Amino acid sequence: MNILRTTLAIASLAIAAPSFAQATPESIANSVLVDLKAGDATNVVENLLAKAPLISTGPAEKTNLINTLNTLFSSYGEVEGWELVGSRYASNRYVEQSYIVFQEQYAMSLELKFYRAKDGWNLTAFNFNDKLEEPIAAQFMADLAKSLESPAAKD
Numbered sequence: 001m002n003i004l005r006t007t008l009a010i011a012s013l014a015i016a017a018p019s020f021a022q023a024t025p026e027s028i029a030n031s032v033l034v035d036l037k038a039g040d041a042t043n044v045v046e047n048l049l050a051k052a053p054l055i056s057t058g059p060a061e062k063t064n065l066i067n068t069l070n071t072l073f074s075s076y077g078e079v080e081g082w083e084l085v086g087s088r089y090a091s092n093r094y095v096e097q098s099y100i101v102f103q104e105q106y107a108m109s110l111e112l113k114f115y116r117a118k119d120g121w122n123l124t125a126f127n128f129n130d131k132l133e134e135p136i137a138a139q140f141m142a143d144l145a146k147s148l149e150s151p152a153a154k155d
Contacts, residue, residue, distance in 0.1 A: 023051075023121050025095045025114040029084075032112065032126075036101060037079040041069035052123040072130060077104025092116070100132065107132060 028051055035044045045065045049055060057065070073079075079101055086098040093116040101108045109132050113125040 025097060025112070025121055028114065028121060028123055029097055029099070029112050032110070032123075033079075033082050033099065033101070036082075036110070039073055039078055041066045041073065044069055048123065048126055052126070054122065054124055069128065072103070072108050072128070076106040076108070076130070079103055082110070101128075106130060 031051070032044070032048060035047050038044075045062055048065075049057060049062070080103060082099045082101045084097060085100050086096075088096040090096075095114045097112045097114075099110040099112075101110050108128055108130050111125075111127045112123060114121050115124045116122075
C-alpha cells in the first residue's frame with residue numbers, strides 16, 4: 001500500500017510541478033493544429049506568438065499573419081485534419097516538424113521549428129502557406145529512406 005501512495009504522490013507532484021510537465025514539440029504542434037481546426041485566425045496567431053517568446057511582431061505583422069490565414073480559410077475552407085509529413089532532429093534541443101493541413105478544397109503546409117531552452121521547449125519559427133512542394137519532397141525522401149531500409153531492398 002505504501003508503494004501505491006508513493007506513486008500517487010509522485011504523480012501529483014508531476015502534475016503540479018511545471019518542470020515535470022513541460023510542453024514538448026508534439027504537444028505544442030498539436031495545440032497549434034487544434035487552433036487551426038477551430039478556424040479563428042486571430043486566436044491562431046495570438047496562440048502561436050505566445051508559444052514563441054523570441055519572435056517579436058508589431059501590429060502590422062500580426063495583421064498580415066491573420067489576413068494570410070483568413071485568406072487560406074476563405075479560399076480552401078475549414079480545416080478537416082492534418083498529417084505529420086516530416087520531422088528533422090538536429091539535436092535533442094532543436095527540432096523541425098512539417099505538416100500538411102487538409103482543408104475542404106485544398107491543403108496548406110505548416111512548418112514549425114522548436115528549441116529547448118532552460119525553461120523548456122519554445123517555438124522559434126513557423127510558416128504556413130499553400131505551397132506543398134516542401135512537405136511533399138520531405139515525405140518522398142522519408143518514404144525513399146524507409147524503402148532502402150527494408151529487407152527486400154538489402155537482397
